[in-house]
Amino acid sequence: MKAESNDSTELSGAGIEPESDKGFVERLRRIASIAGSASALAKAAGISQGGMQRYMKGGEPTRKVLISLAECTGVSLEWLMTGSGPEEVSGGSLHISTDQTxxxxxxxxxxxxxxxxxxxxxxxxxxxxxxxxxxxxxxxxxxxxxxxxxxxxxxxxxxxxxxxxxxxxxxxxxxxxxxxxxxxxxxxxxxxxxxxxxxxxxxxxxxxxxxxxxxxxxxxxxxxxxxxxxxxxxxxx
Missing domain, CATH: 2.10.109.10 (Umud Fragment, subunit A)
Structure with missing residues (x-):
């Protein structure tokens, strides 16, 4: 299970800057719809419900949180962070498994x-x-x-x-x-x-x-x- 990081490292070290604006929130809502809800997405990615609510309101997540969100839904990390490039990872399909059932x-x-x-x-x-x-x-x-x-x-x-x-x-x-x-x-x-x-x-x-x-x-x-x-x-x- 992925755990939410307390690391406040800025994402600039990844080489691409994330958006902390309406565009990012819309992409976050998009992957939440894949999970079924923001709550289900938080559970799948190992993120606290409070943290997810902050991000849905425009708060800036850490790099580890973004990686967890991208991996559990099958979206491209670059797309999630910046809106650029294809939504899916190459050769993959959007997916999420929120539980074992x-x-x-x-x-x-x-x-x-x-x-x-x-x-x-x-x-x-x-x-x-x-x-x-x-x-x-x-x-x-x-x-x-x-x-x-x-x-x-x-x-x-x-x-x-x-x-x-x-x-x-x-x-x-x-x-x-x-x-x-x-x-x-x-x-x-x-x-x-x-x-x-x-x-x-x-x-x-x-x-x-x-x-x-x-x-x-x-x-x-x-x-x-x-x-x-x-x-x-x-x-x-």
């Missing part, structure tokens, strides 16, 4: 229909989905490697319906065996079943047989990016 997975507003650049570029976190930490551990999943998006269209109907939510394991971004993956091909995102063929090519399979299969040859595999394996799906009945 639940883990939280970000649901992005991206859909399996179109996407440019990084798969979640310009995508916003709509909410955090709560799963029991035990259920994720049982499946061998690490919360910080997970994210969720929604399915668009009927090409996987029968398995994944339009509007369903799928959870992606970004740690499994290589084709291991026939399974459903979120992929990017021709600047579009798809949730599709992948099958490796004997000649090294990859077959992209739609569950809805109204859509034909697509074969990506071995020489064209650089055009196929596997975002991660689909490990969970859910939707309204």
């Amino acid at each position: 639940y883990a939280y997975v970000p649901l992005y507003d991206a859909r399996c229909s179109a996407g440019h650049g990084a798969w979640n570029e310009n995508a916003k976190v709509l909410t955090m989905l709560a799963f029991t930490a035990y259920s994720l551990r049982k499946q061998g999943l690490t919360p910080s490697m997970l994210s969720a998006i929604r399915v668009d269209g009927d090409s996987m109907a029968g398995l994944l319906e339009d509007g369903d939510t799928v959870m992606i394991d970004h740690g499994r971004n290589q084709l291991e065996a026939e399974a459903v993956y979120v992929i990017r091909l021709d600047d579009h995102l798809y949730a599709k079943r992948l099958q490796r063929l004997f000649d090294g090519s990859v077959r992209i399979i739609s569950e809805n047989k109204a859509y034909g299969d697509v074969v990506v040859s071995k020489t064209q595999l650089n055009d196929l990016e596997i975002i991660g394996r689909v490990v969970w799906a859910g939707g309204w009945v």
